[in-house]
Amino acid sequence: MRIVHLVAHLGGGVGKAHSALCGADGGDVRRHYVLLEQPRDRRYVDAVIAAGAEVTVAPTPAEARALIAAADILQVEWWNHPKLYEALVRWDLPASCTVFWSHVSGLRAPFIPPALVSAPDRFLFTSPCSLAGPAVRGLPDEARQRVGVVNSGFGFGSSARPSLRCAGRVGYLGTVDFSKLSRDFFTVVERAGAAEPVSLWGAVDADSEVLAHRSQAVRFEGHAADPEAVLRQTGIFLYLLQPEHFGTAENALVEAMSLGCVPLVFDNPAERAIVEHGRTGFVETSVDAAAERLRWMLANPGEVMTMGVAAAEAMAATRSPRQSAQQLAAIYREVIDRPKRRIDYAALLGATPALWYLSTQGGWAMDASPLGPARKGTLAHFAQSFPGDASFAALRTKAAVA
Structure with a gap:
């Protein structure tokens, strides 16, 4: 075929x-x-x-x-x-x-x-x-x-059993930007009061808002050249994402679980489809609940290890x-x-680039000008891809009238 x-x-x-x-x-x-x-x-x-x-x-x-x-x-x-x-x-x-x-x-x-x-x-x-x-x-x-x-x-093809040495280490690996990461991530970390800093793995833009949250409670590690090695040294995978992210398969989450990391996630649809609350990780609905759960996980490394085994087995059985x-x-x-x-x-989809962009927005809810960073899928990205296209001028006129 x-x-x-x-x-x-x-x-x-x-x-x-x-x-x-x-x-x-x-x-x-x-x-x-x-x-x-x-x-x-x-x-x-x-x-x-x-x-x-x-x-x-x-x-x-x-x-x-x-x-x-x-x-x-x-x-x-x-x-x-x-x-x-x-x-x-x-x-x-x-x-x-x-x-x-x-x-x-x-x-x-x-x-x-x-x-x-x-x-x-x-x-x-x-x-x-x-x-x-x-x-x-x-x-x-x-x-x-x-x-x-x-x-x-x-997940990673090679399995891993969590160890007591790693069970209390908390980390995040993925997009270190509020387009994906929840703004409540740092509040949860501070309220949980972990003895060691939480490691954030991922590249960060020099002007990112995330950097305003530097503190002794978190450590910005930068790009992870070897994600598997990082995750093998992590016991708790703190994957708290903002509710409107557009991710689906969530590679980092699946990879972490495949190596025995126990995830703590917010109750978003994509994460809820991967993590089984109470068996392969925890799905919490609020900042308070997440902070309390993280404190419990840090205080109970044996239970975290047992759950890590279940997480790795679940990923091997369902996501290969x-x-x-x-x-x-x-x-x-x-x-x-x-x-x-x-x-x-x-x-x-429409016949013009402006209409193509609008087809992603579910209507006319949009920013009126293609200015600012051309991040993927934004109006600026579409306008940059088709410079001088007249449909964007018409789009801005329609938005201004609306």
């Missing part, structure tokens, strides 16, 4: 997921990745090539059309990247058997247009939490039957690359004999 993946890039969690999948594929799946932009980091590009996949970087529309036409299945790796919208809407893609795999939850912005969910042969999420999202709730039964979940977050590769292969075999169809993406 020849699968062409249309993907903005193979960085971050998406690249990590696909490098693991390629290594777990059976012999009946051949993957070809069509990257829409030059990779900033070739680590995962090189990994999928080493595993036997092919990669084409920044093709012309004609080159992409030829690759898709020759494939059995087109798999679109979905998130709100401007270049992906451009390829779908403007490149006149040929008819195909189409599978979408969404790497955003769709529970909050960036939203997923409901019409897009019902358009392909299969639309897949990476977490069951997305099934409660607005893109799925209103679907007719026939379309809902084509929606599924295939996990994209995997082989399981996801087998699920995807079964879906490919299901759709491969269906008639190839063209999808009118302009009708689903």
Whole structure:
């Protein structure tokens, strides 16, 4: 089965997921990745090539059309990247058997247009939490039957048993920015009163608001060159995220649990789908409850060790690359004999970059000007990707009138 993946890039969690999948594929799946932009980091590009996949970087529309036409299945790796919208809407893609795999939850912005969910042969999420999202709730039964979940977050293949030496060490690894991290993280740490500083692993921008929370209770460790080594020295994984983050598979959380770290998380949908409260970790609903739970965990290292074993066993049983590769292969075999169809993406997403951005916002709730940092998926990112596009001027006029 020849699968062409249309993907903005193979960085971050998406690249990590696909490098693991390629290594777990059976012999009946051949993957070809069509990257829409030059990779900033070739680590995962090189990994999928080493595993036997092919990669084409920044093709012309004609080159992409030829690759898709020759494939059995087109798999679109979905998130709100401007270049992906451009390829779908403007490149006149040929008819195909189409599978979408969404790497955003769709529970909050960036939203997923409901019409897009019902358009392909299969639309897949990476977490069951997305099934409660607005893109799925209103679907007719026939379309809902084509929606599924295939996990994209995997633990480390090597197991680890927590030790008393590490059980009381508290750490966080991930995005050290309030776009992901909860602003209450530091309040929980201070109220818990840990004897040792809590380690925060992850790069921090020099102007980040997070740095205002420097104190003796936390230690900013910077980028983790070897995340596995860091997590093996951690007993409690303090993964307190803000409620509107758009993560789904939560790679860092799964990886930590696979090594026996016991997570403490807030009651957000993506984390709740991974952590079983009281057995593989703790899910708390408030700052007070989280601080009290952290104090209990620090005072009870034996119970933390026992729970760490359960967490590692749960991740090994439910979140392996082989399981996801087998699920995807079964879906490919299901759709491969269906008639190839063209999808009118302009009708689903809009014909202009401004409308593409708006399709992620669920309406006209937006900032009125594409100024500020061009962080991924923001209006500034879309405007930077299409400089001089007239649709943004019209968008600002409409926003000002509204």
